[in-house]
Amino acid sequence: xxxxxxxxxxxxxxxxxxxxxxxxxxxxxxxxxxxxxxxxxxxxxxxxxxxxxxxxxxxxxxxxxxxxxxxxxxxxxxxxxxxxxxxxxxxxxxxxxxxxxxxxxxxxxxxxxxxxxxxxxxxxxxxxxxxxxxxxxxxxxxxxxxxxxxxxxxxxxxxxxxxxxxxxxxxxxxxxxxxxxxxxxxxxxxxxxxxxxxxxxxxxxxxxxxxxxxxxxxxxxxxxxxxxxxxxxxxxxxxxxxxxxxxxxxxxxxxxxxxxxxxxxxxxxxxxxxxxxxxxxxxxxxxxxxxxxxxxxxxxxxxxxxxxxxxxxxxxxxxxxxxxxxxxxxxxxxxxxxxxxxxxxxxxxxxxxxxxxxxxxxxxxxxxxxxxxxxxxxxxxxxxxxxxxxxxxxxxxxxxxxxxxxxxxxxxxxxxxxxxxxxxxxxxxxxxxxxxxxxxxxxxxxxxxxxxxxxxxxxxxxxxxxxxxx
Amino acid sequence: xxxxxxxxxxxxxxxxxxxxxxxxxxxxxxxxxxxxxxxxxxxxxxxxxxxxxxxxxxxxxxxxxxxxxxxxxxxxxxxxxxxxxxxxxxxxxxxxxxxxxxxxxxxxxxxx
Numbered sequence: 001x002x003x004x005x006x007x008x009x010x011x012x013x014x015x016x017x018x019x020x021x022x023x024x025x026x027x028x029x030x031x032x033x034x035x036x037x038x039x040x041x042x043x044x045x046x047x048x049x050x051x052x053x054x055x056x057x058x059x060x061x062x063x064x065x066x067x068x069x070x071x072x073x074x075x076x077x078x079x080x081x082x083x084x085x086x087x088x089x090x091x092x093x094x095x096x097x098x099x100x101x102x103x104x105x106x107x108x109x110x111x112x113x114x115x116x117x118x119x120x121x122x123x124x125x126x127x128x129x130x131x132x133x134x135x136x137x138x139x140x141x142x143x144x145x146x147x148x149x150x151x152x153x154x155x156x157x158x159x160x161x162x163x164x165x166x167x168x169x170x171x172x173x174x175x176x177x178x179x180x181x182x183x184x185x186x187x188x189x190x191x192x193x194x195x196x197x198x199x200x201x202x203x204x205x206x207x208x209x210x211x212x213x214x215x216x217x218x219x220x221x222x223x224x225x226x227x228x229x230x231x232x233x234x235x236x237x238x239x240x241x242x243x244x245x246x247x248x249x250x251x252x253x254x255x256x257x258x259x260x261x262x263x264x265x266x267x268x269x270x271x272x273x274x275x276x277x278x279x280x281x282x283x284x285x286x287x288x289x290x291x292x293x294x295x296x297x298x299x300x301x302x303x304x305x306x307x308x309x310x311x312x313x314x315x316x317x318x319x320x321x322x323x324x325x326x327x328x329x330x331x332x333x334x335x336x337x338x339x340x341x342x343x344x345x346x347x348x349x350x351x352x353x354x355x356x357x358x359x360x361x362x363x364x365x366x367x368x369x370x371x372x373x374x375x376x377x378x379x380x381x382x383x384x385x386x387x388x389x390x391x392x393x394x395x396x397x398x399x400x401x402x403x404x405x406x407x408x409x410x411x412x413x414x415x416x417x418x419x420x421x422x423x424x425x426x427x428x429x430x431x432x433x434x435x436x437x438x439x440x441x442x443x444x445x446x447x448x449x450x451x452x453x454x455x456x457x458x459x460x461x462x463x464x465x466x467x468x469x470x
Numbered sequence: 471x472x473x474x475x476x477x478x479x480x481x482x483x484x485x486x487x488x489x490x491x492x493x494x495x496x497x498x499x500x501x502x503x504x505x506x507x508x509x510x511x512x513x514x515x516x517x518x519x520x521x522x523x524x525x526x527x528x529x530x531x532x533x534x535x536x537x538x539x540x541x542x543x544x545x546x547x548x549x550x551x552x553x554x555x556x557x558x559x560x561x562x563x564x565x566x567x568x569x570x571x572x573x574x575x576x577x578x579x580x581x582x
Contacts, residue, residue, distance in 0.1 A: 022508070024531040029520055030513040035489045039525070051506070078507075079491055097505035116505070118495055141548070142495050328552070335488055336554050394485055 003047045003090070012050045012092070015060040020051040020098070031093045034078050034085045037339055037401040044087045046073065051095045055173055055181045055212040061094060062210070062460065063179035071463040072177075074206040076116065076147035079139040081342065084151070084205060084427040088464020096146050099212055104129055109189040109218050110170055115146025115211040131218040135165050136254075138328065146211045151427035152203030158381045159424065160245075161253040161285070165216070166202035173213035174201055177456035182209070189217055205429050206462040208455045222285035224253070225296040226320045229303050229311035232277040234259040234376065238352045240280065240306045241383050245349045249302050250295065252282040255381020256327050262377040265333040266326030276309065281323055282381070330377050338392040340375075341404050343412035344426050345385040347419035352383055355419045359387035362411040368403035369396070384425055387412065413438070433468030476564060477522055483561055484519040486554045487512070493545035493553060499538050508535050511545035511558045518565040528569065536566050 005023040012021040022028070028046040047070075052058045065072045071091030078085040087093065099114030102125045111131070113122050119140040123133045135148045137155035148155070152166045171185025185191075185198040192198070201209050231237050237257045244251055258266050263279040284299055286292040296313055303311040314320040334340040343362075347355035356376070363374040366389055378386035389408060396404075413435040416422060422439065423432070436445050452459070452466055471479070493511045494500055500510035507513045514535050520526040541559045549556050 022506075022531075024529060026517040026520065026526055026529065026532050026535070027506075027508045027513075029526065030508050030516045033489050033516050037488075039523075051504075077491055077494070078489070095505075095507075097507075100505075120495075139490065139492065141552075142491050332552070336486070394482075 005047060008048055008092075011064060012048060012061065015057050015064070016050055016052050020053070022049040023047065028093070031075055031078070031095065032073075032087050034083065035081055036083045036086055037341075037396075037405065038398045040086075044089060046087055046093045047090055049075075049093045049095055051098050053098045055175050058094065058175045058210055058212060059179045059181050061092070062175060062177055065092060065460050066178060066458050069458060070460070072460050073462055074150075074210055076144035076150070077118070077139075077142045079137075079143045079147070080151075080427055082344075082426045082428055082431050083469065084430045084465065086430075088430070088462075088467075088469050091463065094210065096144065096210070096212070099146070101213075104131075104218070106218065108187060110187070110215050111218060112213055112215045113145050114213055115144060115149075117145050119143050119145060119148065126218070127221075129218060130221045132221045133216075134162055134168055134219050138331070145214055147427075149202055149214050150204065150206050150211055153425050153427070155425055156256070156379050157253055158251045158255050158379065160382075161251045164203075166199070168217045168219060169198060169202050169214060170217055171215040172198055172201055172211060174209035174211050176209050177458070177461045181212075185215065187215070205427050205465065207429070207452055207466055208461070210461070220287055222253075222287055223289045223292040224283050224285045225292045226314045226324070227252070227282045227284065227296060227300060227303070227311065228314050228320075228323050229280045229282070229306075230275055230277065230309040231280065231307065232309055234278040235353055235356070236307045237278055237280045237380060238356055240303065240308075241380055242349055242352050243306065244302065244381070247302070249299065251381050252299065253285040254281075254283040255379065256281045257377060257380040258327060258330055259376040261373070262330040262334075262375050263326070266328075266330035266377075269329035269333065270322040270326045272322050272326065279323075279326070280380070281327070327377055330375070334375055334388060334390045338390055338394060339396055339401065339404075340391070341372075341389040341408045343385075343387045343408050344423045344428065345387060345412055345415050345419075346383060346421035346424045347385070347415065348421065349383055351419040352385075355415050355421075356385055356387075358415045358418070359385055359412060362408070362415070363387055363389045366404065366407060368407045369400060379425070382424065410434070430462075430465040430469050433466065473568070476568065480518065480561060480564055480568075481522050483556060484515045484522075486556060487515050487519075488554060489516070490553055493548045493558065496544040496548055498540055498542060498544070509538055511539070511549075511562070514539055514562050514565070515556075515558065518561070521565075533569055536562055536569060 009023040031049045073087040075093050075095045096116035099116040102113045104111040136157050257280045263275045284295045372389040372391050375388040497510040503509045517532045539562045545558045
């Protein structure tokens with residue numbers, strides 16, 4: 001399609017003002033770039049970036065896009081790890097970055113924030129009200145509330161302890177692809193029962209609407225107690241997680257692990273002595289310190305029934321900060337020194353050990369790149385296995401990177417299918433249509449397409465994500 | 471260092487950026503522009519990389535983005551702790567050198 005950029009810029013400027021429209025190619029490429037390890041190509045470089053200030057402006061843009069049959073790709077902050085943020089076709093990027101207002105209503109028991117608000121800013125705004133934002137991605141400095149709710153991810157937290165953002169969302173302001181502005185949900189802390197639009201718009205990954213404002217319950221800030229456990233091998237940590245679920249022990253809100261190699265590089269980076277094996281780090285939470293202490297004590301007693309080398313409550317704040325940040329440092333190591341290709345495997349919990357072994361085998365026997373290193377760390381209590389293929393060089397051709405991404409995705413999808421999982425942290429739809437078709441009855445994918453067609457008849461929003469993409 | 475070496479160095483160093491965007495929010499020009507990513511350290515590095523790779527030709531918006539950097543190094547603090555530990559401001563400075571000396575390929579360079 002031949003695009004007349006001056007005309008497009010003038011048209012979009014009618015809705016937002018010209019200072020919020022960019023049709024220069026550098027801006028388009030900056031916004032479209034994400035962490036996918038290969039470059040943009042002509043087919044997915046946007047024509048324009050538009051930055052509306054409210055739902056009314058977004059409505060006008062979407063009506064225009066429908067009239068012109070122009071795809072609109074929604075941009076929060078572009079931190080998706082799996083390509084959700086990258087346009088799949090030429091079109092307009094709609095940046096939610098100006099939707100930044102935060103209003104806390106303690107007397108009503110909720111807060112409201114614009115979809116483009118960065119999570120760290122919301123956490124800061126909630127702190128004086130002793131409230132916690134129940135979303136914990138590593139990218140919270142810049143990740144947006146709209147993105148987290150659109151994916152419905154609590155990220156690093158254990159679902160069984162905290163739930164998902166959708167459990168706390170009371171209502172939404174959204175713009176439908178055809179331009180209608182909807183208010184959903186309630187202003188009461190009591191969530192609506194029964195069929196209600198909020199429930200299926202949360203987690204819809206920008207396929208059904210653009211979130212513009214989100215109302216969430218104020219969650220009282222809990223008290224927490226940190227625990228570290230040292231194991232001789234990773235498999236024993238997996239056994240602990242399996243035992244925790246099997247015995248009905250209330251899970252910690254955070255239950256992270258570092259496999260043997262990750263523990264070594266992570267601990268060394270923070271100046272702690274190298275552990276002999278793998279490390280698990282947990283944080284138990286309760287609404288009172290007495291409750292947290294009781295829970296920590298019970299969890300520690302459970303850990304001592306496991307094949308641990310040592311487990312303890314970490315009293316020293318500085319020591320805990322080092323232990324906790326060792327996980328991020330392990331991530332820094334693999335991402336700084338080469339290319340790292342990740343995966344998200346969320347198996348049935350009684351199959352955790354088999355899934356882990358399968359994931360390790362996939363990485364070590366990769367066909368698209370010989371002899372990568374295997375690392376694994378992440379949110380094992382959830383349970384999530386992040387199996388990483390680490391290649392200690394930055395010098396890999398684009399087509400090889402693309403092949404590795406594809407192989408890792410397809411083979412770890414098979415593990416999820418084999419062990420009944422589906423992912424639970426990353427917004428995977430853009431990459432995993434083939435997975436959905438294999439995992440469920442064909443009618444499942446057909447249902448998604450039917451819903452999309454009803455709500456977005458011209459397939460304007462995030463085109464390509466539901467069609468499947470490498 | 472020859473111009474060729476300088477370009478190679480820039481491409482190699484900027485190639486280490488994994489686009490995590492953690493540096494974006496601390497950039498004062500990003501903040502004052504109400505969050506335009508082109509005016510963040512991430513945006514500057516990506517534009518420079520595309521320019522050096524020949525995916526972009528030099529145009530005013532790139533020069534403006536590069537020269538609007540305040541060289542405050544706030545992005546480097548974040549990149550050191552959470553990203554790739556890049557010397558972002560020095561890379562931008564080297565990019566300015568190439569641009570100001572009209573040493574970057576591109577049809578628009580004569581407009582500088």
